[in-house]
Amino acid sequence: MIFAIFEDEYWQNFSQVAYTRPVYRLLTSRGILLEGLLKIAKECERHAYIRNYLVEVERERPPELKVNKPIPSDDHVIFVNGLAKNLQLFKLLLEKLDDREFILLSGQRILGAHVRGRRLTDTDNPEALVDRLKSLLGEVEGFEAPDGSLYRYPWEMLEEEAPPLPVGIKRFDPDTRVAVLGDPANIMVQDDCEIEPFTVFDARRGPIRLGRGVRVESGSKIIGPCTIGDDSIVYGGRVGPSLFTGPTCRISAEIEYTIMLGFSNKHHYGYIGHTMIGEWVNIAAGTTTSNLKTTYGEVKVVMGGKVLHTGRQFLGSILGDHVRTMIDTQLMTGKLVGPFSVLGGVVAKNIPPFTGINLSREIYELELEAEIRVIERMMKRRNRRPSEAYIELVKRLYELTREERSQHIGARSDYP
Numbered sequence: 001m002i003f004a005i006f007e008d009e010y011w012q013n014f015s016q017v018a019y020t021r022p023v024y025r026l027l028t029s030r031g032i033l034l035e036g037l038l039k040i041a042k043e044c045e046r047h048a049y050i051r052n053y054l055v056e057v058e059r060e061r062p063p064e065l066k067v068n069k070p071i072p073s074d075d076h077v078i079f080v081n082g083l084a085k086n087l088q089l090f091k092l093l094l095e096k097l098d099d100r101e102f103i104l105l106s107g108q109r110i111l112g113a114h115v116r117g118r119r120l121t122d123t124d125n126p127e128a129l130v131d132r133l134k135s136l137l138g139e140v141e142g143f144e145a146p147d148g149s150l151y152r153y154p155w156e157m158l159e160e161e162a163p164p165l166p167v168g169i170k171r172f173d174p175d176t177r178v179a180v181l182g183d184p185a186n187i188m189v190q191d192d193c194e195i196e197p198f199t200v201f202d203a204r205r206g207p208i209r210l211g212r213g214v215r216v217e218s219g220s221k222i223i224g225p226c227t228i229g230d231d232s233i234v235y236g237g238r239v240g241p242s243l244f245t246g247p248t249c250r251i252s253a254e255i256e257y258t259i260m261l262g263f264s265n266k267h268h269y270g271y272i273g274h275t276m277i278g279e280w281v282n283i284a285a286g287t288t289t290s291n292l293k294t295t296y297g298e299v300k301v302v303m304g305g306k307v308l309h310t311g312r313q314f315l316g317s318i319l320g321d322h323v324r325t326m327i328d329t330q331l332m333t334g335k336l337v338g339p340f341s342v343l344g345g346v347v348a349k350n351i352p353p354f355t356g357i358n359l360s361r362e363i364y365e366l367e368l369e370a371e372i373r374v375i376e377r378m379m380k381r382r383n384r385r386p387s388e389a390y391i392e393l394v395k396r397l398y399e400l401t402r403e404e405r406s407q408h409i410g411a412r413s414d415y416p
Contacts, residue, residue: 001041001043001044001045001075001076001077001078002044002045002046002047002071002072002075002076002077002078002117003038003040003041003044003045003046003047003077003078003080004046004047004048004049004071004077004078004079004080005022005024005034005037005046005047005048005049005065005079005080005081005082006048006049006050006079006080006081006082006126006129006130007022007023007024007049007050007051007081007082007083007126008081008083008109008110008126008130009127009130010023010083010109010150010151010152011023011051011082011083012304013152013153013154013303013304014026014083014151014153014154015320015338016154016276016278016318016319016320016336016337016338016339017154017261017276017278017318017319017320017321017339019320019321019338019339019353019397019401020054020057020278020279020320020321020339020393020397021054021058022048022050022051022054022058022082023082023083023151024037024048024082024083025061026154026157026261027157027244027246027259027260027261027262028157028160028244028259029157029160029161029162029163029225029227029242029244029259030160030162030163033082033083033084034063034082037080037082037084037087038063040078040080040087040090040091040094041078044078045066046063046064046065046066047065047066047067047069047071048065048066048067048068048082049067049068049124049125049126049129050067050068050126051126052068052125053393053396053397053400054393055067055068056389056392056393057387057389057390057393059389060387060389060390068124068125069124070121070122070123070124071117071120071121071123071124072117073116073117073118073121074117074118075116075117076099076114076115076116076117077113077114077115077116077117077120078094078112078113078114079110079112079113079114079115079129079133080111080112081109081110081111081112081150083150083151083152084111084112084149084150084151085148085149085150085151085156086145086146086148086149087111087112087149089104089143089145089146089149090104090111090112090145093114093143094114097114097141100114100141101113101114101115101116101136101140101141102114102140102141102142102143103115103133103136103137103140103141103142103143104142104143104144104145105137105142105143105144105145106144106145106146106147106149106150107147107150109150110130110133110134111145111149111150113133113136113140115133115136115140119132119136120132120133153301153303153308153310154276154318155274155276155301155310155312155315155318157259157276158242158257158258158259158274158275158276158315161206161225162206162207162224162225162226162227162242162244163207164207165185165186165187165188165207165209166188169185169188170188170191171184171185172184172185172187172188172189172201174189174195174201175195175197177197177198178195178197178198178199178200178201179199179200179201180200180201180203181200181201181202181203181204182201182202182203182204182224183203184203186203186206186207186208186224187201187203187207187208187224188207188208188209188210189210189214190210190211190212190213190214192212192213193210193212193213193214193215193216194214194215194216195216196215196216196217196218197218198218198219199216199217199218199219199220199221199222200220200221200222201222201224202221202222202223202224202240203224204224205223205224205225205241206224206225206226206241206242207224207225207226208222208224208225208226208227208240209226209227209228210228211227211228211229211230211231211232211247212230212231213230213231214228214229214230214231214232214233214234215232215233215234216228216233216234217233217234217235217236218236219236219237220234220235220236220237220239221237221238221239222234222239222240223238223239223240223241223256224240224241225240225241225242226239226240226241226242226243226244227243227244227245228243228245228249228251229245229246229247229248229249229262230247230248231247231248232245232247232248232249232250232251233249233250233251234251234252235250235251235252235267236252236253237251237252237253237254237255237269238253238254238255238256239251239252239255239256240255240256241256241257242256242257242258243255243256243257243258243260244258244259244260245259245260245261245262245264246260246261246262246263246264246279247262247263248262248263248382249262249263249264249265249266250264250265250266250267251266251267252266252267252268252269253266253268253269253270253271254269254270254271254272254273255271255272255273256272256273256274257273257274257275257291257314257316258272258273258274258275258276258277258316259275259276259277260277260281261277261278261279261321262279263279263280263379263382263384264277264278264279264280264281264282264283265281265282265283266283267283268283268284268285268286268287269285269286270283270285270286270287270288271288271289272287272288272289272316273289273291273314273316274289274291274312274314274315274316275289275291275316275317275318275319276317276318276319277319277323278319278320278321278322278323278339279321279322280321280322280375280378280379281319281321281322281323281324282323282324282325282378283325284324284325284326284327284328284329285327285328286327286328286329287325287327287328287329287330287331287343288329288330288331289316289317289331290316290330290331290332290333291314291315291316291333292313292314292333293313293333296313297313298310298311298312298313299312299313299314299315299333299334300334301315301334301336302334302336302349302350303336310334315333315334316331316333316334317331317334317335317336317337317347318335318336318337319337320337320338320339320340320341320353321339321340322339322340322341322371322374322375322378323337323339323340323341323342323343324341324342324343324374325342325343325344326342326343326344326345329343329344329345329347330345330346330347331343331347332346332347332348332416335347335348335349335350335351336350336351337350337351338350338351338352338353338354338355338401338404338405339353339354339397340353340354340366340371340375340394340397340398341353341354341355341356341366342355342356342357342366343356343357343413344356344357344359344361345357345361345413345414346361346413346414347413347414348413348414348415348416349408349411349413349415349416351363351408351413352401352404352405352407352408353397353398353401353404353405354366354368354371354397354398354401354405355405355408355409357413361412361413361414362410362411362412362413363405363408363409363410363411363412363413364409364410365405365406365409368394368395368398371394371398372386372391372394372395375391375394
């Protein structure tokens with residue numbers, strides 16, 4: 001049996017954080033999507049079908065997946081969309097239908113499928129795979145999943161509830177100078193975490209999780225639901241509710257309702273809320289995201305040249321990997337910022353990849369070689385270095401996004 005995860009065309013709605021990774025590596029309150037997907041078929045041979053320019057970097061990342069490899073014709077294949085949100089019906093169908101082939105739809109999109117490999121000969125990229133699976137409708141059984149079974153936009157990931165803590169975890173028993181509001185059983189702290197005196201854990205709204213090696217300094221208030229990733233540091237301030245980070249993040253001041261993928265810094269004062277932050281992002285002192293309009297009305301987002309009605313009263317920004325802000329940067333509601341960008345002043349429009357904002361508030365193109373040097377310097381600060389495959393990915397993205405940013409060069413960043 002083969003278990004295969006694929007991307008569909010909706011990756012483009014997540015492009016700010018998905019240019020540099022397959023969508024199944026995005027973080028939610030429940031963890032990395034891939035981790036949950038792989039629980040469906042633990043004993044299967046694992047494949048992935050993603051954009052071709054990501055293949056070499058993806059092969060370096062754990063866990064090991066066979067990426068864009070042809071499917072053996074003599075095997076059964078379980079397919080799952082990398083943006084799957086609700087897999088209850090899919091799991092039930094796999095259990096009840098045994099070896100019968102089927103396709104499970106969510107609207108016009110494929111959520112999952114179980115088909116024989118011979119139907120997919122020579123299919124080794126996501127576009128061809130999705131088209132081929134759709135062509136099988138009518139040849140195999142079809143089912144319809146409930147609405148909302150697939151993610152459509154990144155802000156949907158900001159709204160999910162955190163799962164409860166595992167049963168039987170070690171009870172949190174902190175220093176008497178650490179205040180706990182709510183039930184200590186709703187707090188999970190690894191043994192190697194360092195909690196300084198005069199900190200507050202507020203678990204009344206939801207569970208708090210601290211990963212391995214986390215340090216929480218005096219003056220911090222952590223409000224659940226909240227997950228702080230391995231080897232991260234909380235320097236103080238109001239952290240949470242609904243902050244979920246990857247590993248090796250630096251966190252301070254006021255941050256809530258935010259997903260931070262990993263290796264990113266928010267060390268200084270300034271408010272971040274209802275925002276998604278990629279990896280290797282540096283948030284300078286005074287940077288603030290607006291997440292509520294002065295009219296208290298709906299936040300709209302410009303995506304793909306169209307104005308989207310999000311239906312949300314609260315929505316901050318989506319920041320791609322390697323974004324850096326200058327001090328006192330102000331981002332208006334619902335702004336999309338491409339990876340490898342430098343922000344300053346008032347940001348009232350979307351910012352494309354590999355661009356900066358000069359002191360005249362005009363958007364300009366960053367130089368590729370200079371940007372690569374910045375990447376190397378930042379990773380070195382965390383005792384890491386980019387692989388050759390990663391540098392090639394950056395170079396490839398620079399070319400792939402050239403037309404996207406060419407339309408904005410010279411435009412004022414503070415004019416909508």
